[in-house]
Each structure stands twice: as C-alpha cells, then as structure tokens.
Amino acid sequence: MGVCITGIGVVSAIGMSVDENLSALREGRTGIGPLHYLQGTKASLAGEVKASNDELRAALGVGTEYVSRTSLLGLQAAREAWGDNKRSGVIRTGIISATSVGGMDRSEVFYKDYLAQSNPDYRLLTTHDSGSTTERIAKELGITGYINTLSTACSSGVNAIMLGARLILQGTLDRVLVGGSDALSGFTIDGFRSLMIYDDQWCRPFDDSRAGLNLGEGAGFLLLEGEKSIELTGNKPICNVSGWANAADAYHQTASSPDGKGATLAIEHAIRRAGIGLDQISYVNAHGTGTKNNDHSESVALQNVFGDRIPPFSSTKAFTGHTLAAAGAIEAVFSVLAIRHNLIFPNLNYRTPIAETGLVPATQLETGVEVNAVLSNSFGFGGNNSSLVLTKYE
Amino acid sequence: MNKPALYLSAASTISHQPTFRNPGFSAALAPVEASSALISPDYKAYIDAGLLRRMSKILRMSVACARDCIEQAGTGQPDAIVVGTGLGCLQDTEKFLNTSLTVEGLLPPTSFIQSTHNTMAGQISLSLGNHGYNMTHTQNTLSFEHALLDAAMLLREGDRNVLVGAADEHIDILEDIVAQLAFEASAPLTSAASFFVLSVENQGDAKAVLADVYTVGGTKYGQEDIDAFLDRNGLQAGDIDLALYAGTPVQGAALNVDYLSLAGVYPTGSAFALHYAMDLLGTNSEVRNVLICNGLRKSNLGLTLLKAVEA
Numbered sequence: 231m232g233v234c235i236t237g238i239g240v241v242s243a244i245g246m247s248v249d250e251n252l253s254a255l256r257e258g259r260t261g262i263g264p265l266h267y268l269q270g271t272k273a274s275l276a277g278e279v280k281a282s283n284d285e286l287r288a289a290l291g292v293g294t295e296y297v298s299r300t301s302l303l304g305l306q307a308a309r310e311a312w313g314d315n316k317r318s319g320v321i322r323t324g325i326i327s328a329t330s331v332g333g334m335d336r337s338e339v340f341y342k343d344y345l346a347q348s349n350p351d352y353r354l355l356t357t358h359d360s361g362s363t364t365e366r367i368a369k370e371l372g373i374t375g376y377i378n379t380l381s382t383a384c385s386s387g388v389n390a391i392m393l394g395a396r397l398i399l400q401g402t403l404d405r406v407l408v409g410g411s412d413a414l415s416g417f418t419i420d421g422f423r424s425l426m427i428y429d430d431q432w433c434r435p436f437d438d439s440r441a442g443l444n445l446g447e448g449a450g451f452l453l454l455e456g457e458k459s460i461e462l463t464g465n466k467p468i469c470n471v472s473g474w475a476n477a478a479d480a481y482h483q484t485a486s487s488p489d490g491k492g493a494t495l496a497i498e499h500a501i502r503r504a505g506i507g508l509d510q511i512s513y514v515n516a517h518g519t520g521t522k523n524n525d526h527s528e529s530v531a532l533q534n535v536f537g538d539r540i541p542p543f544s545s546t547k548a549f550t551g552h553t554l555a556a557a558g559a560i561e562a563v564f565s566v567l568a569i570r571h572n573l574i575f576p577n578l579n580y581r582t583p584i585a586e587t588g589l590v591p592a593t594q595l596e597t598g599v600e601v602n603a604v605l606s607n608s609f610g611f612g613g614n615n616s617s618l619v620l621t622k623y624e
Numbered sequence: 625m626n627k628p629a630l631y632l633s634a635a636s637t638i639s640h641q642p643t644f645r646n647p648g649f650s651a652a653l654a655p656v657e658a659s660s661a662l663i664s665p666d667y668k669a670y671i672d673a674g675l676l677r678r679m680s681k682i683l684r685m686s687v688a689c690a691r692d693c694i695e696q697a698g699t700g701q702p703d704a705i706v707v708g709t710g711l712g713c714l715q716d717t718e719k720f721l722n723t724s725l726t727v728e729g730l731l732p733p734t735s736f737i738q739s740t741h742n743t744m745a746g747q748i749s750l751s752l753g754n755h756g757y758n759m760t761h762t763q764n765t766l767s768f769e770h771a772l773l774d775a776a777m778l779l780r781e782g783d784r785n786v787l788v789g790a791a792d793e794h795i796d797i798l799e800d801i802v803a804q805l806a807f808e809a810s811a812p813l814t815s816a817a818s819f820f821v822l823s824v825e826n827q828g829d830a831k832a833v834l835a836d837v838y839t840v841g842g843t844k845y846g847q848e849d850i851d852a853f854l855d856r857n858g859l860q861a862g863d864i865d866l867a868l869y870a871g872t873p874v875q876g877a878a879l880n881v882d883y884l885s886l887a888g889v890y891p892t893g894s895a896f897a898l899h900y901a902m903d904l905l906g907t908n909s910e911v912r913n914v915l916i917c918n919g920l921r922k923s924n925l926g927l928t929l930l931k932a933v934e935a
Contacts, residue, residue, distance in 0.1 A: 330740060341721050352804035359711055359891075360741065361764035365923075368842050377841035378770050381712070381741035381762045389759060393774065400777055420724035421736035478705070478749040478758040484737050495755060611737065612746025614758055 233395040234460060234467035234623060237453030239310025239409075240563040241303055242550045243277030243446050247310060252567050255575050256595060260549050262432055262444050265414075268335075273419045274430045277446025277551025279303060292370065298333035298357040301366040303449040303556075304411030308367050311451035312407060317372050321404045321459050324376030326394050327364040327451075328386030328410035330555035333357035335413045363411065376403055380555075383610030384517070385476070386410050387558025388618050391452060392474040398456040405459040409451030410559035418554065419445055425484065433520035433552075434579040435545035436529070436591045443519040446551020450559030452566070469566050472603070473504025473619030484611050485523050490531030492615035497535045497605065500617035506603055511541045511619070513574050515561045515606040516591070518545020519552050524609060529587035541605075544577035544592045558608035558616065565604040565620050572601045630779055631823045631830035631933070634697035635899045636689040638665065639816035640888055643899065645692065650903040655885040658812040671751070678734055679747075680715040682793035685817035686744040687751050690787060694752065697821035703783035704757035705745050708771030708790040710764055710891020712741035715795055744791055744817075757783075765918060768892040769839045769926035775822045776837060789819030790892035814888025818895035820902075826933060831902040832914075835929040845925040847875050850917060853927045865911045866904065868897040871919025884920070894918040894926055905932050 240247070243261025244254035254261065262277045281289070286302040290309070304327055317323070336354040343350035356362065364379040376397070380389045387410030394408035412418075422428040422445060429442035455465060477499065479492025486493065501508060517528055525545075532540050546564055553560055568574060577591035603621045637643040640660040641653060662685075667676055670688040679687070686707070694702065720735040737743075742760040749758050757778060761770040768790035775788035794815040802809060822834060836857050840849060854860060861876025870893060873880035887896035894916055901914040911932065918926035 338721060338725070341718075342725055345722070345725060352801060355801055356805070359764055360762045361710070361767070365764070365842060374843040375840050378761060378763050378766075378839075381760050382745075382758070383740045383742050393759075396777055396781070400780060402777075417721060417724060417736075420731060421720065421733070421739070424731040424733035424736050476757045476759065478746070478755050480749045480753055480755055483743070483746055483750065492755060610742070611740050612742040612758070613749055614742055614746065 231457045233398050233471040234455050235452050235469045235471060235566060236455050236465035236467055237311040237313050238563045238566050239307040239451045240560055241279055241306045242448035242553065242560055243279060244549050246306065254549065255564065258576055258578065258595065260578060262551050268414050271416045271419045272423060273428065273445065275432060275444050276414055277444060278414060279447050296353050296356055297366060298363055299335045299413035300329055300332060300411050301357065301363045303413060303447065304363060304367045305370050307409060307449035308371060308407055308451040311453050312371055315463060321462055323373055324397065324403045324406040325364060325368045325373045326378045326380065326390045326406060326408045327367060328380045328390040328555040328559065329360045329363050330381060330383055330386060330412050331415050331418055332360035332363050334415045334417050338416055382614040383612055384554050384557055385608040385610040385614040385616040386555035387450065388608040388616040389476060390559065391471060391562055391618055392476060392616065394454045395471045395474060398454060405453065405455040407451055407453055409449060410556040411449035412447060412554040412556045414445060414447040427521045429520060432579060433548055435518035435520045435547055435577055436525050436584065436589065437580045438582040438584050440520045440522060440525060442521050444551045446553040448550060448553045448560055449556050450563045452562060467623040469569050469623055470621045472621045473500040475499030475503060476616045479613030479615055481613055486527035486609060488527065490527045490534055492613055493528055493531035493609055494534040496615040496617040497531060497607065500619050501605065504619035504621065508536055511603050511605050512601040513568055513604045514541050514543035515565050515604060516543050516545045517607040517609045518547055520547060526584060526586060528607065528609065529584055529589045533587060540589065542574050542592045542596065544575050546575055548578035561606050562618060562620065565606045568601050568604050569620060569622050572599060573597060574599060574601065630776055630834045631826045632820055632832045632834055632902055633823045633827055633830045634693045634821040635818065635831065635902050636692040636696065637816060637818040637896060637899045638685040638689055639896055640814045641886065647903065648907050650900050651907060653886050656812055656814060656888045662815050680713060680738060681815055682713055682715065682791050683738065683743060683747055686791045687747050689789060689817045689819040690748040691751060693819040693821055694787065699785040699821060699823065699827065701752065701754055702756065702785050702787040702821065704778050704786045705748050705754060706759045706771045706775045706786060706788045707745040708761045708767035708892055709741055709744065710762065710767045710792050712762060713739050713743050714793055718795055718797065764924060765891050765920040766839045766841060766924050766926045768895045769837055769918065769928065772837045772928065779822060779824050785821055785823045787819060788822050789817065790895035791817035792890040792892050809889045811884045812888045814890055816887060816890060816896055818899050830933050832905045833931040833933055835931050838927045840925045842923055849925060850874055850927065857929055859913065864913050864915045866914045867917055868901060868914065869917040869919065874915060874917050877915065893920065894928065898928060901930050905930065
C-alpha cells in the first residue's frame, strides 16, 4: 500500500481552496497582479492571496493578532487537507511544515518601528522563528508530538513531503500532515530584486525572453497515511507518494549549475525510487521559476534524464507566482489534481523555445490524456534540489 | 521497531568554551561567563580567504566545524549533510532587513543570499563538493534533535556516514528582545556550532553510541515521558550516570548537570551537550549511560540517549 495521500488543501493567488485553484488552472486564469494587501513594496506584480490578515483570522477563528501571515495561510491549507479527521490516541500523528520566511511579515513591521524608534511592538517577534509558524498550525489543529519545520529555501515543500513519507515507512508515524507555507514580504521582494531576477512584467517560464520570477504566496498541505492509519480512519487514498530524492548541486550558493547536476540526480533518483520506467511519467510539473538560470538548468536536467523523449511538462508559476517554500507543496497538490482529473496544466506566457535547449512545454490545458504518474521538481538556493513522484492509487 | 546502534565517530564544536580541537575539555569546564566571547579558531585553515570575508559568524563556525569533523572521522565524503538551527542566519537577516528599509536604489544581495536557513548546509556541501542529501531542520529548541533523528533514519535507510550538526548565532538585538519579552535566560546568550559524524559502523575509534533520540512538541511533559523513553530503551532513571539537562533535572539520575550553564543559552545548545557527553564518555570509564534532556522550552521536550562504546 505504501504511503497514501488521503487529503489535500491549498491556498494561493488563484484561490482559497482546492476547488478554486482547480477552476483557475482549468480556465487558464492567473492570480498575478499588482499588490493590493501588502503595501509599500517595490514589486509591480506578485501572486498575492486575495484576503487580508484580518479576513483570514476571522475565517479561521484565530483570535490573537500575534500571528504571522505564514501561519494563517498554512492553517487555511492544513485545515482543508485535514478535513473531518479526528485526533486519535492510537494513530501516531505528526505535522511537518516548510517555510522560508517564517514570520518575517511581522518582523519587518517591528523592525521598521524599531529603526524609527517609534514604539516597536516586541511581541510581534514571538512569531519570527520558522518553528513557531508550524507550532501555531499544530496548536490550532490539536496535533502534538512530532512537530517539525524544514527550511531549504525553494525546495522546502517537497522535502516536507519526502520526510513525512520516510517517517511513515520507518514506522515512526502512522499519519502525517505535510506541506509548506510562505507569505509575501518586503524582505523577499527586495531580496529577489537585489539579485536582479524579479521580473517587473508577468513572468514567462521556459520562454526564451524570460527575465525573472514574480513572487507569490500561499500554502499547500497533504495528509499522508500508512496502512495502519487507513485501516482505522477508513480514508480513501487519492494517490501514492512513490518516489522522492534530494541532492545537492554543490555549484553555487544561489545559481544552478549549467549542466544541471543536482537537478539531474534528484530527478533520476526520485524516478528510480518510484520503481517505474522513464516512459511511465505522464507529466512533469517543473520548478520553472522564469529566471534565466533555473529554466535553462532544469531544461538541461530534463534532457539529461529523458533524452529526446521528455514527457509533457509545464510550470504553473505564471499562475501563482513563486511561493518559495510553499511551492513544492502547492505544486504537489496540483500534481494530485492532474492525476485525479487526468489533466495537464498549461504553461502560461510561453512563446519561443529557449535557444540552447529548444524545449516546448504544454501550452494548452490537456484533458484527453491519462495521467498516472507525475514528477514534480523543486530547486532552491544553497543548491538544494528535490524531486517527487506521485502515482495514481491502484 | 528494533533500532540498531549508531556510532558517533567524530565531533567538533566552536563555542564560548575551549571546545575546538581540545579532547578532554569536559574535565575542566567552568560555567560560561557573561563577559565571555566566542573562541574562534584560525578560520583560514578551513575556509578560503575570499569566501571567509563574506561569511557571517554562523557560516564560519559551521563550515570550520564540518570540515574539522570530516577530517577527524577519516570516513571521506559523507552520504548526507543534515543541519539544525533554531534561528538561522540572524546576522545576515538583520543586515538585509536594515538595508532594505534604509537604502534606496539597488541593494547589495550578499546578505539576502546568506539569510536563508539552509545557507550553512549549502556552504558545507560547496566546501566539500558533496552532492548527497542536504537538509535543514528549524524547529525552535528541538532543531538539533530533529536533525539527529533525520540522520539516524538515513543510516537505517542505507547510508554509511552522515554529517549532522547544529548552529545558532548571537546578535546584539537579542539582548534587547530578551529583556523586552521578559524571557528569563538562566545563563548568558551565546553563539556556537557543533558537528558530528554519525555512522553505522564503529571504525575503531567511535566515541559513543547513539542509542535513541525522541522529540515531543506542543504539549506539557513530565518525568513520566522521560521514564517511558528510558523504559523503551530497557533502562530506568537509576541507570543514568549523567543527565545533562536544560530546564528541570532528571529525577533518579546519578548526577545532573545543567548544560546551559556550560554552553550558554541558544536554541540548539543540546548539540553542545552531545559533544560534552561524547568527550566525557571518551575520558571517564565510570560513565556508561548519558541522557540529554532538553527542556529549554516548557512545551518542547527532546531526549537523546548515549551509551559508552563496548570495548
């Protein structure tokens, strides 16, 4: 039976729930636009979740104002994935979240007042550390015991899913809620601008004219269960988490290697772990950030692994923006949707192949195909490369 | 599930104490003083001078300890690199936050690049040319225990040697924050990094056996959780020759030592305690079982059980 996915939840610029995200993906409707809620940044476009912190707190029933947007978004998606499941004294349950910015959205409010010496509210800092964002989600859901947070930049979300699957296979946990969450912040917007990889126009993954990413925000969560847990909960598996791998590029702190070494290792090992042939991958949900460097390196890695028989692939980042640590989890939810509904999502804004590699992504919604296995890639700063293989539950 | 014994074959710590490349340091360690400073080795012996200039304290400590540890273990390239950090790269985070709020126009990106929590693990992989599994855990006061759990899992999955460690750095604003939030630290706030090589085999000079690691978060815990953990490992509190604790002493242990008084206070101080315990096990044959009981935060409990290597 392996490790099963029995629940999914997502919030992103294209919707507050799985259904809303699926509709937008089907209709080719992006969530990237001018910022409305986060004020005072230099970003002309971003993938903002269409709700204020107050609206999120009210909808989620969170009383305190000392809560980061990262926690609120995470809780929104985690609640949806958790669904009607009950706490149990018998089923050992854990939670693993991934975040890159943690409570930076609150910390930067504090620090601005601190620098101006205008009554900084130190309590805002109680939500700064990344671990506290997960502790808050766990507390709201009543999960205690194994509570953990991973932070490997943009590959974090996939790593949370991978760690959850390993904990179930090793018999440490019976079920585990895994995912990732990151909120937009002035800090990250300025950071990617300082690297000159923030596109002021709408991002164009895998297009020759691509000029950088648009940041986004959101969260994705998946409920993973092993055999023992499913026997007790009676939950119906949607998909299996079949393959995973994590490899270091060891090339540069931020840039990906031109030969796609780390990415190639991650993809190869994940497919090998899944025990399926290369030709059985029906769709690749690419990392595809829209930066010159990533999309080139990832294309080379896909060619290294698949040769000239690359499966249909697309990046969904022109819908959501790059949601950093949440990306791997949000895109795992999209991959589950691809399998569940036999869909291949379009890569928006693609016109011309990258000159060096010539790869052509899927540009239209495909509905007439059977999607049995999806490869999802997430690559990050620090040379952290991770890939995931999800397969249809048989 | 039956857990095979795992061996700690090397350790390296840079801290406010004379821990670095100083076997036997545990014998004569005095409590850390408020006036103490980080005891830095000659970093140029471990890190290229060009890189060193751009590196914050936490990066220097981490890369130097990692390299020293790999050299000591003599096991070559590790199969994986796993790091725990409670607060990550504070120095670069504050620096970029400051720049982004005060500087108009184009900002220098270095401090942003080096602000992410995975910078230590990434820099270590770069320094070693390592393409293996690379992971960063950040769960508050349990970050190191989670890294150790992950490393132990990797060895059970087939890896032979894993580099596992923890690091946290002190910046000045922490003193102000601690005072404002009325957090009562029992010892001075400090910086430190500790790295270890955890192996499936004893290459002949293993310093200690890692018998078990356990974490529980988000709940009140008590002596019964500790007793249950020991029971799962076939022990009782009376079998513990030394308990290194943060928070509350372990009832029934032969000797209790507050490791925060030695390490100072930082989120991953239990990694200092692990090195201290290994050093003690290597020099004092009376000590057979050591329990590290990390209750630095009241809602988080981390337990690490070490045993002497059987001759």
